[in-house]
Amino acid sequence: MPISIQLKLSNPADFQLMSRGETHYVAALQTKPGELLALQQACAETWAGLTPILEVLGPRSPGSQPFSRARVNGWIGRLAKAVGTHPIYLDRLRLAPDHPAESPGGPIPVLAAIHAAARRRQIVFVPVLHLGDATATQRQVAESAAVDGRGLALRVPLLDTAVAGGRSFPSLIQETLNAVEVEVVGADLLMDLRQLPDDAEVRVDDLASMVDALVSIGQWRNVVLLGTAMPMSLGGGVVDAGTIGRRRRTEWLVWLALRRSRVSRVPIYGDYAIQNPDPPLDAADGQIPLGMRAAIRYTHETVTIIPRAKAPRHEEGREQYRQLCKLLVEQPEFAGREFSWGDREVADCADGTCEPGWEDHWRGAGTSHHLRFVVNQLAGLA
Template structure:
């Protein structure tokens, strides 16, 4: 994405030819970012949402969380495309574990087209429940592969064929997601070599509805940053896709998916009060800032880091018309309105990131 050097209009919007699969946590901040996508951007995006449930949640808590999530998603995402919803964490959660995924899709059916997820380790009962959902809704299924799944390349085709057979679906009704997880400087070389070896071995390679390469490179947190000192982190997830795409031309180039401005794994519980932070996607990196914990100014220190981003000599901050998130960051840079809180900062960062990736894919074919 090129930097804008004036306050003029953003680049002309174009219809994306490459669909983007952002994997989001399914919490309110990410929901708000999705809500504020334009119709053209929604048409270019298929979100992968994790059901926001703690690992320690019991059956009754899961039921409540499903009802809450189901009602919120319909309110916040006017989906042009379908939405992939990963509820595999409810598998084996109790005697009614498979009923929970059915409950979820009953909640979602009136508002949007939701695609359930299975993994190679899903229980037979869970796979059967998802197969029944697919028959009833007609939206297909997503199979999400982890590193453990594709580590054994020789066994992967057989295991995939087994799940596909149990689902009783053709590959053309299935989105196959290769989820690499977290990437850093040490792991990108290994995965850049491994993924191009895996793709040609996949059964029904040309038939999957979508083949997606998903990874995330955002750090687990920003608490180690020095207040008001910018830190840049490389987007290794985008770099991985670029490398794989360059070597997969003769087989099948996967769609791009990332974890936006979040670490792929749930982090440690956040302190009740944490310093305001800013995560801004620019080119092949994230520009990150955090303020300090000021007892007097409190969250108003967010204004200061927004001003710092705005006043960078490289003119990183894009015009407010680029995305809803950019309009909110520029508003805060002018100390206008409220500074928001952690949920808002995540929503604004995610909004800018989603727009930046969609625009990159539309204009260059790369993220």
């Protein structure tokens, strides 16, 4: 049954997040400290070509009690500090949208609490709805779309197209848009490949056919293709300890091939920056295994350069990151100290003018470089 909501007078189709069209960039980022710091330090030129998807990362063990107002406000306060007035997509990760959260009027779904907190902070956001979300979640996203007048984004798992009940994939998408009473011209389509395994061959013609089928639903406001080749872990032979690995940026190469194909509408390029779609292990939760080794991920044209420490993290501590920085600045691909905040951190750590941080800091430095690099890379195609 459609959800009856009084829409705001503004037209969602007129709200634009992508100032550079096909050569704009969408990065799916978790609300981890490093990624938020990278956004906070991003220069105006980077923001001009970037629209991030911010995934509010919930706790690994949420329990059954409502999230406190202070906790939700803390999540959104840190996010607001990072993005300022820049428009974003607002999503969630490892967070059940119907988990209760405190409010002055009693418990409400945490997704509704997140949207309300973001609104109070004057964050310019487009809410993200996942294909297959429950009716209650659809209602929460529909309410935000109605209140703010910016439409919504529908996130679709592109390689998982099995649909129950004999319905086609496009028909399920249209049913979802009908349920939230948002027309396709006021919606963004986020097609998500997630991780592309090393042994998976993506046939560009087949991918183009899938994109064409979803684009044919109507005149989407924006169409985005997300993906990454970055695995969850660098162990197991992905990058040997004590070496400098180079991982192919398969998601970038696939998008370039799709751009050259006969696809009816070239999607905007999107990725997961330097991380896997799933949350990383967290030292604060005691999840870091003793054998874990430090690494820094550094984006270049078609590869990610990854210097990885020889000894385990617990033996050498933060100092091993200084050695990795020294290795990185010696590589011909190093863009120089002035390229981004992340590059300055690498250079300063290498020459001893600052102390090395832990994982979150270097996650932020690598993300900072990546965002600037990809925005420049796309601008070069215009």
